[in-house]
Amino acid sequence: MQMKEHKYHFTSESLAQEALGEAVSLGATYADVRLIESGSRALATKNGVPTSLDFEESQGLGIRLLCQGAWGFAATHDLSKENVIRTAFKAIKIARASALAQKTPVKLAQESPIQTEWSTPYLIDPFSISIDEQLNFLFQIDEAARKIKGISIVETQMHFEKEKKLFLSSEGSRILQNFITSGAGFNVLAFKGGDLQKRSYPNSFGGQYQRKGYELIHELKLLENVPRMAEEAVQLLSAPSCPQGEKDLILDSSQLGLQIHESVGHPIELDRVLGSEANYAGKSFLTLDQLHHLQYGSPLVHVVADATASHGPGLGTFGFDDEGVPAQRTDIIREGHFVGYLSSRETAPAIHENRSNGTMRAESWNRIPLIRMTNVSLLPQAGTFEELILSTRDGIYLETNRSWSIDDRRLNFQFGTEIGWEIKNGKKGRMVKNPIYWGMTPEFWNACDWICDANHWTLWGTPNCGKGQPCQTMGTGHGASPARFLAVNVGASH
Amino acid sequence: MKILREKSEHIFETILKASQADETEIHFSQTAYSLTRFANNEIHQNMGDEDVEISIRSCFGKKTARVTTNKTDPESLKKMTQLSNHLASLNHEDPHLLPMPKPQKYEGVHHAYEKTDHMKAETRAHAVKVPIQIAQSKNLQSAGIFSNSFTRFAIGNSKGLRAYSEETYAVFSTTMMSNSSGSGWAKFGHSDASKIPVETLALEASEKAVLSKNPIELPAGTYTVILEPSAVLDLLEFMLMDFGGLSVLEQRSAFTEKRGQKIFGSNITLHDNVYHPLQSGAPFDGEGIPKQKITLVEKGILKNLVYSQSSAHRANAKPTGHGFAIPNDGGEAPLNIVMEGGNTSLKQMIENTNQGLLITRFWYIREVDPMQKILTGMTRDGTFLIEDGKMRDAVKNFRFNESLFHLFNNVEELGEPVRASGEEGIDRVVPALKAKDFHFTSSTKY
Known part of the structure; x- marks a missing residue:
């Protein structure tokens, strides 16, 4: 099959051009306009009953500009000419208000203007698949899971999004992008005597999400994995609690994806480092003096932030960010050394870079772009999972996130997973329940002594990353293969 | 209108x-x-x-x-x-x-x-x-x-x-x-x-920032804590779905089969009341059913749950006006919590404490165990050691792992309920409180 590409246009493009022109004529020294049309389809079931069959659409335009050296942003759903002009004027007034309490005028790193189009590569448009087919598939999963004795609740879900985005800037950029996102998964829950155990496939947070078409749903092998997940949920009810102590910890790639998200992805956001997020998400232990000096992890650890399509169909894959900067691949940790941040046109000069590495994204047309993780991934190394288990004398193997928490500078973390197994003398032993592990970020990554090869590597989608005020939800990508960390504190939640 | x-x-x-x-x-x-x-x-x-x-x-x-x-x-x-x-x-x-x-x-x-x-x-x-x-x-x-x-x-x-x-x-x-x-x-x-x-x-x-300079490190362990209203509010957020009739019907609520039982100390009373003068919100739910004032917990006893039309019908109860927009998989929740308090001011709580910690707020709270209601999270932006009735040193931030059942059975003093804001949910009406034996499991470097 060939990847599909769509050519498209906006009927309101002339309005966006007028908004841009109005902003400049009113005194903006820089302005950009994002015009967005989006749609989503959500289907969900619980115990044989549909719990969601929703379609949502939204359209609107956001104008971001600099006036008197300060930022203003205004957005509207009303795409009448009169209102779009009024919104440009409002953005100017907001920028002038910002200038009342500003120390230094904003300066942007240079970026060459570009006129181009970019689309998510995909094979099957998920919106072309009938509701009947999608619902019936979810009910098949539901029915198969409820056949397993001891299962109390089965939840299934599918979610699809499409977005058309036009970016225009006063510097002359015109960028059209077309995104498709697909996601699906299921959860099975078992109860007994006040205990509740859960298994999620292929991941928690609703499953796996990628910038792909409906082909993702076929690749996930959801139905094939129902018996294993359901049986594990039931078995967990009678499993012993995870033993407490320092163990060699092996994480599956999905849990490691979230570990990367929380303890690498967030602290490398340069706006956070510079204090922009101090009132809500917090700051970062990666102060500017740490760049090129901190031994973040062991020499095996190589982390990149890669928004290019060549990295894979991650939720952080795009052609251009919301400042019109092309997608890039940036080394973050190389051979264990901390070597890079995620930056924007405003923040790049703070680390003596003359160009943004292209990570600014907004949740929708009505929000300001912020530095967001793209695909922040741990690159694979050598060795199979079987060899990893064989080489472990006294360890714990954990799968699928259940809880996650980290301090506001991203040092002290605690994660819980749905399931674990003891590893004794190179063999996977008994199942354990309610496992948690905790530690401090640099110590943890420096304890990494094994990362499996590319055959075990998966690019996971995290659809629910929150940042900013007002809080914006963003999808991020995290590639990882199973890895081992020596002498980590593990225990049980009880 | x-x-x-x-x-x-x-x-x-x-x-x-x-x-x-x-x-x-x-x-x-x-x-x-x-x-x-x-x-x-x-x-x-x-x-x-x-x-x-x-x-x-x-x-x-x-x-x-x-x-x-x-x-x-x-x-x-x-x-x-x-x-x-x-x-x-x-x-x-x-x-x-x-x-x-x-x-x-x-x-x-x-x-x-x-x-x-x-x-x-x-x-x-x-x-x-x-x-x-x-x-x-x-x-x-x-x-x-x-x-x-x-x-x-x-x-x-x-x-x-x-x-x-x-x-x-x-x-x-x-x-x-x-x-x-x-x-x-x-x-x-x-x-x-x-x-x-x-x-x-x-x-x-600003006063807390100045007082917080050069914090000392204390060992993890069990401490008496004085929680300011924002800290109380953000913990309570994680209990709201458990009061839903659907959660109990599905046995995923921590309050399953506990109605009529004493779940918290006798000094804990919780209502849901959108009509309280310090509250916000619409007086109806996602289907347009009028919201009722509901006493959820009275003197520690689980008295009532909240219901949508659907869960009320299934549980042979009456809808209370707390349902989410249909279709949904969560059912309902009490979103206008009013927690009754006492008459001990924050200052008095500090004066009455031989040794303990004053907590301004918590951060990144997540549920670790849904049935035991064990939560984990961090202290943030103002954690102080209290000794002999006085605030002494600022303390480096702690990670806690604590069950809400344990916490609300160990409350010793309560302040006046106020409209409080946190970061885990919407504003609600809660008091400051003092509780013994709160579990901190590790500390951080600042």
Whole structure:
């Protein structure tokens, strides 16, 4: 099959051009306009009953500009000419208000203007698949899971999004992008005597999400994995609690994806480092003096932030960010050394870079772009999972996130997973329940002594990353293969 | 409310006329939202947006589906109505789906203030100069927000139900930071922007930042804690779904089979009451059922749950007006918590404490065990050691792992309930409290 590409246009493009022109004529020294049309389809079931069959659409335009050296942003759903002009004027007034309490005028790193189009590569448009087919598939999963004795609740879900985005800037950029996102998964829950155990496939947070078409749903092998997940949920009810102590910890790639998200992805956001997020998400232990000096992890650890399509169909894959900067691949940790941040046109000069590495994204047309993780991934190394288990004398193997928490500078973390197994003398032993592990970020990554090869590597989608005020939800990508960390504190939640 | 009635009725009429479904429900909302954000003692982000949302739910027998749009022209509304009809006709039956409610009577609440709606970016900019100047005078860095919004919301259905709500909301919060690890935080939100004491909050945060300089490290362990209202509020957030009738029916609630039992200490009483003078929110739920005042926990005993139409029918109970918009998988929850308090002031709690910790707020709280209600999270922006009735040193931040059952069985003193703001949910009415044997499991480096 060939990847599909769509050519498209906006009927309101002339309005966006007028908004841009109005902003400049009113005194903006820089302005950009994002015009967005989006749609989503959500289907969900619980115990044989549909719990969601929703379609949502939204359209609107956001104008971001600099006036008197300060930022203003205004957005509207009303795409009448009169209102779009009024919104440009409002953005100017907001920028002038910002200038009342500003120390230094904003300066942007240079970026060459570009006129181009970019689309998510995909094979099957998920919106072309009938509701009947999608619902019936979810009910098949539901029915198969409820056949397993001891299962109390089965939840299934599918979610699809499409977005058309036009970016225009006063510097002359015109960028059209077309995104498709697909996601699906299921959860099975078992109860007994006040205990509740859960298994999620292929991941928690609703499953796996990628910038792909409906082909993702076929690749996930959801139905094939129902018996294993359901049986594990039931078995967990009678499993012993995870033993407490320092163990060699092996994480599956999905849990490691979230570990990367929380303890690498967030602290490398340069706006956070510079204090922009101090009132809500917090700051970062990666102060500017740490760049090129901190031994973040062991020499095996190589982390990149890669928004290019060549990295894979991650939720952080795009052609251009919301400042019109092309997608890039940036080394973050190389051979264990901390070597890079995620930056924007405003923040790049703070680390003596003359160009943004292209990570600014907004949740929708009505929000300001912020530095967001793209695909922040741990690159694979050598060795199979079987060899990893064989080489472990006294360890714990954990799968699928259940809880996650980290301090506001991203040092002290605690994660819980749905399931674990003891590893004794190179063999996977008994199942354990309610496992948690905790530690401090640099110590943890420096304890990494094994990362499996590319055959075990998966690019996971995290659809629910929150940042900013007002809080914006963003999808991020995290590639990882199973890895081992020596002498980590593990225990049980009880 | 006149503008809302006229706007929504026009939309309701267009959709109801176009719908071929057995029953049709429309949610209409119109929002205007503005926010000024500052950091490093200057404004760095500043925005305003306007949006509408029209959400159409169609029913054919026990089949239902919802579509949502922000396009308001008649052609788009007709198209989306037809799509809603089409999706509902394709869906499978939900045996628990009940007919839409008939017209209801609502108690009035007043949560809309013109001055809050009309607050301009320039007004907010002048307001945030206050914390910036306070920070500069104490050699601190300040960050924070000042926002204002107006939301008009209406529900209409084909049985003639009409429900209207208008609400403004303004919120100010600030974090003050010193160069030596110290930080302080304060936040307050209200429908009436003039009730927000910006200077008082900024001074409070700055004083904590100064007091927090050079924190000492204490070992993890069990401590008596004095939790300020924001800390209490953010913990309570993780218990709300457990009071839902559906959660209990499905046995996923920590309160399953505990109704009538003593779950907390005798000094704990919790209500859900949208009509409380310090509360916010619409007086009806996602289906338009009027919200009732419900006593959830009385003197430690689990008294009542909250119900949507559907879960009430399944549990042989009456709906309480706490259901989410249909379809959903969560059922319902009490969102207007009022926790009764006592008459011990924060100052008195400190004076009555031989050794303990004062906690300003928690951060990144997550549920570790849903049935034991064990939560984990961090302290943040003002944690202090109390010895011999006095605040001594600032303390490096701790990670806690604590069961809410354990916490609310160990409360020794309660303050006066206040409207509190946190970061895990909406504003609610809770007191400060003092509790013994709170579990801290590790500390961090600052």
